[in-house]
Amino acid sequence: MPTRPLPIVGIPACRRIINERVVHTVADKYPSAIIAATGCLPVSIPAVGSKIDITAVLNRIDGLLLTGSPSNVHPSEYGHEPLDGEILHDLERDATTLPLIREAVRRDLPIFAICRGIQELNVALGGTLHQRLYAMPDRISHRPRKDSPDGPYGPVHSVKLVPGGMLATLIGSAEIMVNSLHSQGIDRLAPGLRIEATAPDGQIEAVTLPQARFVLGVQWHPEYKVLKNPVSSGLFSAFGKACSAAAASFRLQVCAA
Numbered sequence: 368m369p370t371r372p373l374p375i376v377g378i379p380a381c382r383r384i385i386n387e388r389v390v391h392t393v394a395d396k397y398p399s400a401i402i403a404a405t406g407c408l409p410v411s412i413p414a415v416g417s418k419i420d421i422t423a424v425l426n427r428i429d430g431l432l433l434t435g436s437p438s439n440v441h442p443s444e445y446g447h448e449p450l451d452g453e454i455l456h457d458l459e460r461d462a463t464t465l466p467l468i469r470e471a472v473r474r475d476l477p478i479f480a481i482c483r484g485i486q487e488l489n490v491a492l493g494g495t496l497h498q499r500l501y502a503m504p505d506r507i508s509h510r511p512r513k514d515s516p517d518g519p520y521g522p523v524h525s526v527k528l529v530p531g532g533m534l535a536t537l538i539g540s541a542e543i544m545v546n547s548l549h550s551q552g553i554d555r556l557a558p559g560l561r562i563e564a565t566a567p568d569g570q571i572e573a574v575t576l577p578q579a580r581f582v583l584g585v586q587w588h589p590e591y592k593v594l595k596n597p598v599s600s601g602l603f604s605a606f607g608k609a610c611s612a613a614a615a616s617f618r619l620q621v622c623a624a
Contacts, residue, residue: 373408374607374614376401377428379467381436382414382459391415397434397481400590404600405607416462421470430477430581430610433464433484435588439551440486445495454498454550465491477581477609479602482549485574485584492576494557500570501550507568509547509586520591523547526564526572533575534563534583537605538598545572545587552586560584581609 378398380391391413398409409432412424438457442449444465449456464484468491471478480488486496500506507524515521522544528535535541553571556562564573564585576582583606589599 372614373406374429374610375427376405376407376409376430376432376610377412377424377467378409378432378434379412379460379464380414381434381438381457383457393434396590397432400593400603401432401607404593404603405610407607407610412463412467414457414459414463416459419463421466424467425470425474425476428476429614430479430606431467431471432606433468433478433480433487433584434590435482435484435548436460439483439498440490440496442496442498445490447495447498450498461487468492472576472579472582475580475613477606477613478579478583479581479606480584481590482586482588485586486551486553488582488584489553489557489560489574492557492559494553494560495555497552497554499550500552505568506570507566509549509552509566509570511546511548517546517591519548520546520588524566526566526587528564528573529562532561532563533577534573537601540598543598545585546591547587549586580613581606 378393380393383390383392393411401407401409438455441456441461444461464487500509511519512521523546525542525544527542560574561577562571563575566572572586574584589602593599593603
C-alpha cells in the first residue's frame with residue numbers, strides 16, 4: 368500500500384556571496400525544526416526574484432516558512448529611505464518572498480514567519496518597519512545577552528500575549544519569555560494583521576491574519592532547540608497540522624476535478 372506523501376513546506380533562501388560565489392542559503396535549524404516538530408518535508412526556494420514562477424512554486428507546496436536572516440527588508444519596499452548604510456539587505460530575497468507571501472495569503476496557504484519573516488509578512492501586506500530599534504530611546508534591548516549559557520538564543524525579555532488571541536489560546540499562557548536577535552521591528556501594522564503579543568516596551572512581537580487558515584508571525588526564534596521548548600514545539604506543531612490540512616484539501620480538489 369503506498370504511503371501518504373508528506374506535506375511540503377517551502378523555505379525561501381537568502382542570497383549570499385561566499386568565497387566570491389553566489390549561494391542560496393537556509394540555516395540548518397529551520398529545516399531541522401520542520402522535520403522534528405511538524406512531520407512535513409522542507410524544501411528550499413532559491414532567492415531568484417522575478418525569475419521564479421510564483422504560481423508553479425505554490426502549486427507544489429503546502430506551507431511557507433519565512434526564516435530569520437542577518438539581512439533586513441529594504442526600506443524601499445515600504446516607501447522609506449535607508450537610515451544606515453551599514454544595514455545588510457538582500458534585494459533578491461525581498462523580490463522572492465514578498466510576492467510569495469501575497470499569493471500564499473490569497474490562496475489561504477499556511478504561513479509561519481520568524482524574525483525577518485514577520486517583518487516580510489508585515490511589509491508584504493502593506494505595513495512598515497522601524498529600521499533601528501536600538502536607537503529608539505523608548506525601546507528596551509532586543510539584542511542577545513552576552514552572558515547567556517544558550518549564547519545568542521538565550522531568553523532576553525518577556526512578551527505579553529493578547530487575551531483571547533490565537534497565540535494565547537494555543538500556548539495557554541498570558542506571558543512567556545523569548546529570545547531576541549533583531550535590530551528592526553514592526554512600526555505600522557499592515558491592514559488585516561492582528562497583534563498577538565507585545566514586548567514590555569510595546570514593540571509588536573507576534574501577529575496573525577485572523578481570517579486565514581494559519582498565518583502566524585513571531586519576532587523571536589522558536590526554531591532553536593524546538594523540541595526542548597513546549598511553546599516552540601507547540602507553534603511548529605500547529606503549523607504542521609495546518610500544512611497537513613492544506614495538503615489534504617488540495618488532494619480532495621484534485622480528485623474532484
